[in-house]
Amino acid sequence: MGAVGGARVGSLAVISSIGELWDKVFGAQPDPPPWLVLVTGVIALTVVLTRTPWRVGRNAITIAHEGGHALAAVLTGRRLQGIRLHSDTSGLTLSAGRPTGPGMVFTLLAGYLAPSLIGLAGAWLLGGNRITLLLWIAVALLVAMLVMVRNAYGMISLGATAGLVFSVSWFAPPEVQAAFAYAGVWFLLIGGVRPVGELQSMRRGGRMPQSDADQLAWVTHLPALLWVAVFGLVNLFVLVVGAGLLAGPFLNGSRPIF
Structure with missing residues (x-):
């Protein structure tokens, strides 16, 4: 007994x-205080607009960009061969399959849209106060990417990022988790827009002849500038929607301001 x-x-x-x-x-x-939502948004905007912080923070955008390519490739039946992340914040995702067709278009299209769309999904989760769930999903996605990374810098970058997010989700108090999550989501939403401008600037200077937009132009026979415009317009729209999800409950009075 x-x-x-x-x-x-x-x-x-x-x-x-x-x-x-x-x-x-x-x-x-618990509901975060409205000032936290505002302050984290201002911090994210400052990072995106200033040179050195953006140079560091852009690594997170690259991770999301290459993760978007990888996920799109898998979802469309292409064979994912590997991901590489570089210290200059560039990246490369290799997949095997037909060089043309909807699968290739979707895979190429996903990169520049992924940071903003991931930010939108995060804003939706934060709208329901699922802060810890958001952080754990982020850890799961980072670990899934880590399996496919094929260079040392990429492994270190992803491992460190996953470790940081997990540590915050497991050890940090709720208010720190909230600040971290809101700052990260704001950064993805706002930071998803800037690389599109950088893309066109580099294309104009002839420094990026094999960009995603140029590859889409080759596959679809539509102008590369049209695809740059698609990237920019979609990401700006997602930014507006995501900002509404993050700030809306406080602005419409469904959550107390004080």
Whole structure:
């Protein structure tokens, strides 16, 4: 009876621990104060607009960009061969399959749209106060990318990013988690726009002849400038929608201002 009772107590403890973990990850966190939403947005905008912080932060945009290519390739049935991330914030995703057709178009299109769309998904989760869930999903995606990375810098960059996000999600208090999550989502939404301008600037100077836009032009027989415009317009639209999701509950009065 003692052994059976001990096993039963142990099983209940395990079930209780699983329940606590479930609540921690999938439960809603408290509403963040409105000033936090505003301040994290200003910080993200400042990082995007200033030279050195953007040079560092752009690595996160590159991770999202290459992750978008990789996910699109897998979803369209292409064979993902590997991802490379470089210290100059450039990246490369290789996949095998037909060089033309919808799968190739979708794969090429996904890169410049991915940071903004990931930010939009994050804004939707934050709108429901699923802050820890957002951070854990981010960790899962980073680990999934890590499996496909084929260079040392990429492994270090992804490993460090995943470790940082997990540490915040597991050890940080709710208010720190909220600040980290809001800053990250704002950065993806705002930071997704700037690379499109950089892309066109480099294309104009002849420094990027094999850009995603130029490859799309070759595949679709539509002008590369049209694809640059698509990138920019979609990302600007997503920024507006995402900002509304983040700030809307406070502006329309469904959450208290003070």
